[in-house]
Amino acid sequence: WSAFAPDFKELDENVEYEERESEFDLTDE
Amino acid sequence: TVLLALHDRAPQLKISEDRLAVTGEKGYCMVRATHWVNRGSWYWEATIEEMPEGSAVRLGWGQDYANLQAPLGYDKFGYSWRSKKGTKFHESGGKRFSNGYGEGDTLGFLIILPERP
Amino acid sequence: NLPMAMRFRHLKLTSRQSVGVFRSQIHKRGLFCQRDIESGEMVIEYAGEVIRSVLADKRERQYTVIGMGCYMFRIDENFVVDATMKGNAARFINHSCDPNCYSKVVEILGHKHIIIFALRKIICGEELTYDYKFPFEEDKIPCTCGSRRCRKFLN
Numbered sequence A: 001w002s003a004f005a006p007d008f009k010e011l012d013e014n015v016e017y018e019e020r021e022s023e024f025d026l027t028d029e
Numbered sequence B: 001t002v003l004l005a006l007h008d009r010a011p012q013l014k015i016s017e018d019r020l021a022v023t024g025e026k027g028y029c030m031v032r033a034t035h036w037v038n039r040g041s042w043y044w045e046a047t048i049e050e051m052p053e054g055s056a057v058r059l060g061w062g063q064d065y066a067n068l069q070a071p072l073g074y075d076k077f078g079y080s081w082r083s084k085k086g087t088k089f090h091e092s093g094g095k096r097f098s099n100g101y102g103e104g105d106t107l108g109f110l111i112i113l114p115e116r117p
Numbered sequence C: 001n002l003p004m005a006m007r008f009r010h011l012k013l014t015s016r017q018s019v020g021v022f023r024s025q026i027h028k029r030g031l032f033c034q035r036d037i038e039s040g041e042m043v044i045e046y047a048g049e050v051i052r053s054v055l056a057d058k059r060e061r062q063y064t065v066i067g068m069g070c071y072m073f074r075i076d077e078n079f080v081v082d083a084t085m086k087g088n089a090a091r092f093i094n095h096s097c098d099p100n101c102y103s104k105v106v107e108i109l110g111h112k113h114i115i116i117f118a119l120r121k122i123i124c125g126e127e128l129t130y131d132y133k134f135p136f137e138e139d140k141i142p143c144t145c146g147s148r149r150c151r152k153f154l155n
Helices: C004-018 C053-065
Strands: B004-009 B031-033 B041-047 B058-062 B078-082 B088-090 B093-095 B106-112 C019-024 C028-033 C042-045 C048-052 C072-074 C079-087 C101-108 C111-118 C127-130
Touching: B058 B106, C004 C019, C004 C042, C004 C101, C004 C111, C019 C127, C028 C127, C048 C053, C053 C072, C053 C079
Parallel strands: C101 C127
Antiparallel strands: B004 B031, B041 B106, B058 B078, B078 B088, B088 B093, C019 C028, C042 C111, C048 C079, C072 C079, C101 C111
């Protein structure tokens, strides 16, 4: 069932997402 | 005296005692200043006294509706100038504007609004 | 009646044995139980990437643009679990207006977890469903749960 999304990663528990400085920018310089 | 507002900000930000410094950990968000303008031309200046290693900041003008849970310049209600690479932002679009800035630099921000509100 | 933290620690080991993913004609995939489950038991955590709410809207738009199904679950007004690219089998649990499970946000050691609990005794082989409780919205999503008490729409 991981084929559901390309390069899907199975987790055992929640992971905190580390935002990048360019997180909200249209393009990352 | 223009200070960082205590209430008009993303609650997860930490404001210093003298209300001239702000620290964020979890994600990029915003604090507004205590003063606002709604007509005519206005200019404010800030000298960067301290920027910890690896930190970044976006300074500028933000309207009331600018999303506090995002950096200034993310939506159409804000215009910012970033310390890293000196990029300017509006509606998440970054454009080359100057070299990067940091400790010791003094930055000026001019806004020109119509005389009538 | 063990403390939540103990039950949660135990959950990581057991949930892989308790649930399985099956191919469902109606919803493409679904979650089913591989053993009898007692009423009130912790079944599985809806695990994924914890992101700030403001990022969820952006990501949802990005997934929609590339036609990828979006699997997200709101923890509270500040945080959302995004299980689209990283998650566990819980992401496949389908909605039912007459569910046999329910979801609950439980705070354990300062972290909030979305946990699926059994509403009643569930017999081995049954599909696991919970009521998504989507907020009421204008543009409707038809519900295909087919249960007697179906509300016809998810939102």
